[in-house]
Amino acid sequence: MTLLIGSLTIGLILSLLAFGILISFRVVAFEDLTVDGSFALGGATAATLIVGQIHPLLATFCAALAGAAAGGVTAILHTKFGIDRLLSGILVMTGLYSVNLRVMGKSNVPLLSERTVMDYGDGWAKLLFGDETVVSIAGWEAPSRDLSSLMLMGFAAIVIGILLYTFFRTNFGLAMQAIGDNSKMIRALGVNVDLMTIGALMLGNSLIGLAGALMAQYQGFADVQMGIGMLVWGVASVILGESLVGTKKIGFLIAGAVMGSVLFRLLVAIALRWGLNPNDLKLITAVFVFAALVLPKFASHGSRLVRRNRDA
Amino acid sequence: MLELTDIRKTFFRGTPNEVRALRGVNLTIDRGSFVCVIGTNGSGKSTLLNAVAGAFPLDSGRILLDGQDITRWPEHRRAKLIGRVFQDPFSGTAPSMTIAENLALAARRGLRRGPGLALNVGKRREMRERVRAMGLNLEDRLNNPIGTLSGGQRQSLTLLMAGMVKPALLLLDEHTAALDPKSADQVIRLTEEFIAKDRLTTLMVTHSMQQAAALGDRVIMMDRGQIVHDISGIAKQRLRPEDLLSRFDEIRRANQLDETAAEMLHSQYV
Ligand SMILES: Nc1ncnc2c1ncn2[C@@H]1O[C@H](COP(=O)(O)OP(=O)(O)OP(=O)(O)O)[C@@H](O)[C@H]1O
Ligand SMILES: [Mg+2]
Numbered sequence: 001m002t003l004l005i006g007s008l009t010i011g012l013i014l015s016l017l018a019f020g021i022l023i024s025f026r027v028v029a030f031e032d033l034t035v036d037g038s039f040a041l042g043g044a045t046a047a048t049l050i051v052g053q054i055h056p057l058l059a060t061f062c063a064a065l066a067g068a069a070a071g072g073v074t075a076i077l078h079t080k081f082g083i084d085r086l087l088s089g090i091l092v093m094t095g096l097y098s099v100n101l102r103v104m105g106k107s108n109v110p111l112l113s114e115r116t117v118m119d120y121g122d123g124w125a126k127l128l129f130g131d132e133t134v135v136s137i138a139g140w141e142a143p144s145r146d147l148s149s150l151m152l153m154g155f156a157a158i159v160i161g162i163l164l165y166t167f168f169r170t171n172f173g174l175a176m177q178a179i180g181d182n183s184k185m186i187r188a189l190g191v192n193v194d195l196m197t198i199g200a201l202m203l204g205n206s207l208i209g210l211a212g213a214l215m216a217q218y219q220g221f222a223d224v225q226m227g228i229g230m231l232v233w234g235v236a237s238v239i240l241g242e243s244l245v246g247t248k249k250i251g252f253l254i255a256g257a258v259m260g261s262v263l264f265r266l267l268v269a270i271a272l273r274w275g276l277n278p279n280d281l282k283l284i285t286a287v288f289v290f291a292a293l294v295l296p297k298f299a300s301h302g303s304r305l306v307r308r309n310r311d312a
Numbered sequence: 313m314l315e316l317t318d319i320r321k322t323f324f325r326g327t328p329n330e331v332r333a334l335r336g337v338n339l340t341i342d343r344g345s346f347v348c349v350i351g352t353n354g355s356g357k358s359t360l361l362n363a364v365a366g367a368f369p370l371d372s373g374r375i376l377l378d379g380q381d382i383t384r385w386p387e388h389r390r391a392k393l394i395g396r397v398f399q400d401p402f403s404g405t406a407p408s409m410t411i412a413e414n415l416a417l418a419a420r421r422g423l424r425r426g427p428g429l430a431l432n433v434g435k436r437r438e439m440r441e442r443v444r445a446m447g448l449n450l451e452d453r454l455n456n457p458i459g460t461l462s463g464g465q466r467q468s469l470t471l472l473m474a475g476m477v478k479p480a481l482l483l484l485d486e487h488t489a490a491l492d493p494k495s496a497d498q499v500i501r502l503t504e505e506f507i508a509k510d511r512l513t514t515l516m517v518t519h520s521m522q523q524a525a526a527l528g529d530r531v532i533m534m535d536r537g538q539i540v541h542d543i544s545g546i547a548k549q550r551l552r553p554e555d556l557l558s559r560f561d562e563i564r565r566a567n568q569l570d571e572t573a574a575e576m577l578h579s580q581y582v
């Protein structure tokens with residue numbers, strides 16, 4: 001039970017990461033490789049500020065700003081200096097590794113004795129469950145603290161998802177969506193595509209930084225390595241989400257990103273439970289993304305073959 | 313209204329692929345005038361329109377539009393004054409966005425795009441009316457992705473989009489070339505109505521001599537980066553497609569002559 005709740009909570013935290021990747025990879029079609037760096041930057045910033053006795057909400061907000069700055073740098077490298085998209089992201093991601101070490105001053109900052117945003121969940125837990133520390137749901141026992149974290153992160157994912165959806169329905173947000181769909185057209189309609197791309201990557205990476213900050217506070221430490229593999233993880237969630245909702249409408253994609261992230265996390269938890277070696281996890285994630293990218297092409301190729309055979 | 317002074321553009325300057333696409337074009341177009349641009353492939357028609365739209369910086373020359381010097385304005389800034397329809401039906405619309413969303417994007421061409429909702433009941437109603445008025449039977453499909461429409465339907469909508477904010481100048485670059493004859497006719501009919509209704513100042517590139525003879529009040533013919541014929545007034549009204557074809561032949565003969573002369577000189581002196 002604890003395992004299930006933990007997986008759901010992490011899935012919900014990482015849905016913010018999936019939102020970020022949705023914005024860069026899908027909405028503005030920019031293959032942004034900053035992700036691993038900005039995720040760890042979010043964690044490092046929040047953890048360092050919290051240890052420095054800054055209010056955890058403010059620290060989390062600063063982490064989002066730091067993420068936005070990282071995304072902004074990547075976009076500027078591409079749009080203003082003409083560096084290839086992938087390379088821009090790689091440069092920033094690589095640079096961020098040192099930045100993160102600088103921010104933390106060491107490779108790992110523990111938060112176990114600090115006040116974090118997760119403590120807000122305790123208030124809710126008191127309201128709902130009184131002073132019980134263990135709650136039983138349908139016969140399963142679960143620590144109330146875990147449940148409250150789960151609710152808190154579910155609340156965060158839903159609120160941010162709704163905010164994003166609203167944003168994409170504004171004139172500004174609609175123009176941002178058109179960048180990935182047809183940049184020639186939206187330029188001819190008067191949008192500064194470079195500026196808009198910078199804005200989109202800042203927005204996306206602020207959410208990724210936010211995910212990093214929440215992750216650090218949930219797991220009780222920030223680590224310079226915590227971003228490794230997050231890009232592929234997020235892409236996997238987005239792809240899974242897309243196939244779950246089966247449309248390109250932005251509202252569905254946002255909901256799909258949450259579902260994809262949570263489902264993917266659950267699948268991984270189940271696989272680990274069945275004895276999957278945790279060291280193999282990143283390889284398996286990568287293979288999954290590969291399969292998700294390639295199989296649809298084979299499928300349509302296959303159906304063409306079938307059709308041709310039938311015609312013959 | 314639109315005033316081009318000696319505009320020049322060379323692509324790939326100083327390489328073996330050097331193309332002198334615009335070689336000193338001068339052109340003044342009055343407000344409300346509808347100008348057809350014709351010329352052989354590669355004569356620089358699209359380059360001329362792209363230069364006006366700001367797709368690339370000029371080598372030299374000056375562009376005045378609506379009393380403002382726009383020579384150094386970036387493309388997105390010129391969009392405030394210029395509406396465009398491209399040759400490729402895929403260029404003018406965002407395929408995975410709905411008809412309504414595309415229209416909403418066009419409704420703010422060159423305007424600030426703020427936090428206001430892009431679509432609401434009132435705007436949708438207005439869009440329905442506009443789409444209905446075009447007679448394409450698309451008014452009940454506003455929530456369909458535009459990518460599901462035919463090329464002709466897309467071009468018609470792109471035309472509508474170009475006019476949502478009244479442009480000081482409308483640029484049409486062979487916008488019916490990719491369509492089957494029936495849709496092409498329909499889009500041309502719409503184009504005519506559309507331009508007449510708002511008296512839009514228009515530059516339209518076409519390969520159809522029929523269109524060039526029948527539409528607009530002026531025809532310019534381009535050849536090798538220059539304007540070689542400029543027909544307006546009574547002469548334009550009397551113009552027949554055959555007249556234009558014979559002018560093409562003249563140019564072709566002159567060019568051949570040039571080439572044989574060049575070869576002759578080459579063999580004699582090199
Ligand atoms: N962006 C560009 N980069 C390099 N060369 C270009 C570019 N645009 C146009 N050219 C070249 O400039 C010349 C004129 O091209 P342009 O497209 O203006 O011709 P056109 O009159 O529109 O011909 P068509 O009737 O085939 O459309 C061509 O030789 C073309 O290859
Ligand atoms: Mg052309």
